[in-house]
Amino acid sequence: MEPAEALNESLKREWTDQYVQVNAEQPELRRFDGIVGRVVTVNCNNKAIVDFQDGGWYDVSASEQYLRKLDPAEAKAKYDATANSSQAFPAKQA
Numbered sequence: 001m002e003p004a005e006a007l008n009e010s011l012k013r014e015w016t017d018q019y020v021q022v023n024a025e026q027p028e029l030r031r032f033d034g035i036v037g038r039v040v041t042v043n044c045n046n047k048a049i050v051d052f053q054d055g056g057w058y059d060v061s062a063s064e065q066y067l068r069k070l071d072p073a074e075a076k077a078k079y080d081a082t083a084n085s086s087q088a089f090p091a092k093q094a
Contacts, residue, residue, distance in 0.1 A: 012042045015067075020070060042062050045059070
């Protein structure tokens with residue numbers, strides 16, 4: 001396995017299915033400040049694909065400079081997987 005592939009696999013194991021919040025000191029991430037997200041996977045560019053419960057998935061560098069891991073038990077209570085419209089069968093809107 002090439003070093004780039006090994007790094008990518010390592011990042012996938014570390015970040016996939018983690019609950020995270022952004023580092024709001026990064027100006028490009030301030031719009032997600034205080035929102036709990038879930039890392040869906042890590043792409044080939046070593047970016048975490050994060051679901052911030054708004055129907056979109058965002059790529060954020062998979063590093064502690066940009067993302068902070070949360071305690072899963074605490075974060076799960078704040079994360080609503082049904083809050084977005086990208087579900088296979090979204091709840092019907094009234």
